[in-house]
Amino acid sequence: MIRVLGHGLLGLVREGRTLLLLTVVGVSLGVGSVVAIQTLNQGALQAFGGSVRAVSGQADLTVLGTVPTIDPALLPRVLADPAVRDAWPLCRLDAALADGSGDLIQIVGFDVFAPVRYPLTRQLDETGSAADPGDLVAAAMAVPGWCAVTPHLAASHGWAVGDTVPVSSGSRLARLVIGALVDFQRYEPLAPVNIAVMDVAQAQALLARPDAIHQIDIVLAGDEDPGTAAARLQRNLGPGVRVLTPEQRAEDAAGLLAAFRLNLTALSLISVFVGLFLVLASVQASLVRRRREFGVLRVLGMQPRQVLVLILAEAGVLGLLGVAIGIPTGFRIALWNVETVSATLTSIYVLEEISRLVLTPTVIIIGTAVGLGGALCGAVLPALDMSRRGVVELLSPLTMHEGARRTAVPLALLAVAAMTAGLLWFVAAGGGNRYAGFILGFVMLIGLPLLVPGVIRAAGAPLRPRGLGWVLSLRNLTIRLRTSSFAVAALAVTISMMVGITLLVGSFRQTLVTWLDVTIRADVYVSTESWIRAGNEAFLDAELLTALGGRPDVQAVETQRRLRVSTADGRHRVWLSGIAFSAVPGVTLASRLPLYAGDPEAVAGRLLASEAVVIGEPLARKAGLGPGDDLVLAGPDGPVSLPIAGVAFDYTSEAGTAFTTLETFGRHFRSDQPNNAALFLQPGADPDAVVAELQRTHRGRPLVFRSNATLRREVLAIFDQTFAVTRTLQTMALFIAACGLALAQLIQVRERAGELALFRALGATRAQISRMFLGEGLAMAGLGLALGLGGGAGLAALLILVINREWFGWTIRPDVPLGALALEVAVILGAALAAGIYPAWKSGLSSPAQLSRDDL
Amino acid sequence: MNGPFPSLVLDRVGMVFPAASGSARTVLDGVDLSLHAGQCLALVGRSGSGKTTLLHLAAGIAVPTSGRVLIDGEDLGGMTENARTRLRRDRIGIVFQFFHLLPHLNVAENVALPGWIDGRPGGGLEKRVGELLDRVGLADRSRDPVGRLSGGEMQRVALCRALLNKPSLLLADEPTGSLDDRTGQVILDLLLEMAEAERCALLLVTHSLTVAARAERIFELHDGRLRQDPGVPS
Ligand SMILES: Nc1ncnc2c1ncn2[C@@H]1O[C@H](COP(=O)(O)OP(=O)(O)OP(=O)(O)O)[C@@H](O)[C@H]1O
Ligand SMILES: [Mg+2]
DSSP states (O other), rough: OOOHHHHHHHHHHHHHHHHHHHHHHHHHHHHHHHHHHOOOOOOOHHHHHHHHHHHHOOOOOEEEEEESSSOOTTTHHHSSSEEEEEEEEEEEEEEEEEEOOOEEEEEEEEEOSSSOOOOHHHHHHHOOOOOOOHHHHHHHHHTTEEEEHHHHHHHHHHHOOEEEEEEHHEEEEEEEEEEEEEGGGGOOOOSSSSSSEEEEHHHHHHHHHHTOEEEEEEEETTTHHHHHHHHHHHHHHHTEEEEOOOOHHHHHHHHHHHHHHHHHHHHHHHHHHHHHHHHHHHHHHHHHHHHHHHHHHHHHOOOOOHHHHHHHHHHHHHHHHHHHHHHHHHHHHHHHHHHHHHHHHHHTTTOOOOOOOOOOOOHHHHHHHHHHHHHHHHHHHHHHHHHHSSSSHHHSSSTTTHHHHHHHHHHHHHHHHHHHHHHHHHHHHHOOOTTTTHHHHHHHHHHHHHHHHHHHHHHHHHOOOOOOSSHHHHHHHHHHHHHHHHHHHHHHHHHHHHHHHHHHHHHHOHHHHHHHHHHHHOEEEEETTTHHHTTTTTTOOOOHHHHHHHTTTEEEEEEEEEEEBOOOSOEEEEEEEEEEEEOOBBBBHHHHHHHHESSSHHHHHHHHHHHHHEEEHHHHHHHHHOTSSSEEETTTTEEEEEEHHHHOOOSSSSTTTEEHHHHHHHHHOOOOOEEEEEEEEEOOOOOOHHHHHHHHHTSSSSSEEEEHHHHHHHHHHHHHHHHHHHHHHHHHHHHHHHHHHHHHHHHHHHHHHHHHHHHHHTTTTHHHHHHHHHHHHHHHHHHHHHHHHHHHHHHHHHHIIIIIIHTTTTOOOOOOOOOHHHHHHHHHHHHHHHHHHHHHHHHTOOGGGGGGGGOO | OOOOSEEEEEEEEEEEEEEESSSSEEEEEEEEEETTTTTTTEEEEETTSSSHHHHHHHHHOOOSSSSEEETTTEGGGGGGGHHHHHHHHEEEEOOTTTTTOTTTHHHHHHHHHHHHHHHHOOHHHHHHHHHHHTTTOOOTTTTTTTGOHHHHHHHHHHHHHHHHHOSSEEEESSSTTTOHHHHHHHHHHHHHHHHHHHTTTEEEEEOOOHTTTTTEEEEEETTTEEOOOSSSSS
């Protein structure tokens, strides 16, 4: 049996190297896309987990502020809890390097006398045999700006111990002194590289505010259960803080990314699905070719079951080859994309940047299961079919395509029935299920390929060819229906995905542009280098604001304070903005409210006259809130309840947003120092000139001035970056589909050797035969395109109207990006043509001399 | 097509195939042959004697290792592969033992195939197809799929296809080889009759001496050489 298997595999290699290669490439790309996405997904979570462990490695519990600073008076209360053995405060903020690079570093201010040696400080103790740990502690306290950074960070910026490094937090500048190089990653491999550790009092004094605490880490005594202790602490400390176990913190990050991850995972699975068709097609083709071989083996006494096992074993080897290539490929692809994903994580989700990707055993197992399982799934139907056939049938020259022709109509009917049933179910019962959109999408993606044989038949059968033109090409597809169906189905699914996403992204972008038109109305925007991540501590100082307001070319200054808070029930994170609205002629507040629900004039009036808040659409959907409800936030002194005046379209964060006046904000959240400012210029002033002048005036300060146009450009750039991974997935799927086309055509060249030889004998030139094949390739591409455009429109509708609303909470106005679609169609046709070139060339090589020996 | 030149001339044609052992295998060795329009010539010989090989050379499907092949006085040797292919399309018709009809095309379409390859417009082509099918008695079957035809009927369709482009040379490789005797007779009659009517030269490869006997001349291939009128039953 083993020998027969080995022989069979050798045979596969010998007779169809290209065929085998295409199949393996298809499988490996499918595996690769899954591995890439899973690696990135895990990388994102691990980066967060790594940073949690690096900072709070030995802590059993962590207290986080909801505001997010913590009242320092809470520390004694934490320590008073009987279960708490020790607790220490941390001051955490993000600072920008003031060296012109704008790179951000995470400052962790810790208590050098904290009794617990967590990774950061443990390594500190061991650093440099020359220095006594006691000296280091003394230096950390005595030398102004003393900090420890990783050797990696130091090397990438060319720092040495003793160097002074200017950094900024908001509009404040401070000087850090590199006091020690500490390899935190030795203890926590996934610790962020851009971390700087310093004394908590110094961090507060230099970069934040006195007493600013963001986190309290706790070590419990003895055998107290962390859950119980957390609950008790939460009760004692009040709603201004959240007491979390490390697991809960990880879950938080996972929950934050759930929608993002799920979407990418679903997309990568489409690639696997497409890859499955390739396996199916190639196993099928090899079995058709080898049916006599199996017939002979059966005559020689092989059992049907053995034939089945033999075929599955061959497919398994194919799958493993795909896995062996796919896993490293996927990891590579993850590495190529890590930067853009990381940028999305930091700019949109305000999480850690992914500093390192590792290929985890879990991902390897998933990749192997997908590749091997996919190959076996693809092989099982043809294998069963083959093993069930009788010896006589195997040895007689039957055409396997007959069966496909007979089942084409029933399959199409089944597909239509399934899709209709799916749609009806969705309409009737889908509302209650978060995953309903995905399930309907799945049913559509299963139904589409089932339609293919029927569609090919319907397209080709009624036409009578009158020459070697496209009609004959189309007719030829119907002859070997199985092979052409696989290729067209793979293409149709891929194009559906590509078109669906292009429609989604195009619509989303257009919606965003329209939204920016309404909301981004000031002429110049002022923020700081560290603001992107460090909103909380990055303030603009009062002198600067006065100076800006005093400029003759400035008509009005609008300031904004932004803070991340949670709802009082702890279920939703909200970016809350307090805005000091200014009355600018022609740019009323009402005209700037992109309201989803509510009358702009009335909402603006309420916002300005009384305590009220406008919430963003994602928050409204996720928390089930609307005008008339109260938004209850966790404030520093307990729940803050604000009446909701209106719901506005909002595309800044899927986590949820809300805004109110700076005054209301300050009353409840203690601080009204702004993070950003927007300048409305006098009529006639040139924003670019003003920006240039401001940059000149404030050279050397960590301020960022952007004109209206620049800000929009940057917002759209971030948007595009978010979809960069999707582009990679689309490209990979197109690659697989192109492999499928090439595969189908190579199979055709082989199966139709007799026919081609006849054409040659009747006087058709090589070029004519090649053209006929290219025509068939284009006919397949055309059918795939027609089906794919239909499927893509359906998928887009699902993505835009259902999945995005359900998972991200966004209303996206459907829009057809004609240019992008045309480009995509051109790329697809180009890929189809490219895929057809080799088979077409190969088809021209067939020799008319064969005819005297073979039958057709 | 009926110029001063013979339809087919083989001039000291030799064909040597490289064998697996590294040595060479001589299949044809200085074969001379001349065949005029309207003539019919039968080629007999043992299996493996090189009959099909000779036919391939005459059709321009293969090129001889030595000697010349001329169709209507044109030397195939100087031609490109494409030129030979076009010449085959325009001047040569081939009938195979196994008919080689395309199962997914109907009777008329199979006959029209060389016209399609030629890129000929529909009207004249359809008329010619109808005419030929009428002559072989299949006019009423022209829309039928070829799969439903009997062997004899299939060969008649194949014959029409071979004659579609009005060739000057008709090559038939055991055209009755897969038919029973009676059907074979009928096909042979048709073949001779149609070749005569179309004024083309016919080269007929066969195992059967009774078939060969219907030709004007009989040649036997033996050890790579042609012998006229063997007269001995094989
Ligand atoms: N391409 C080739 N390469 C090598 N040897 C070949 C090739 N084509 C034919 N031969 C050999 O040439 C010899 C003649 O073959 P051919 O097919 O012409 O015989 P034939 O007379 O038609 O036989 P049959 O009556 O069985 O059809 C055979 O021995 C065959 O093996
Ligand atoms: Mg022969």
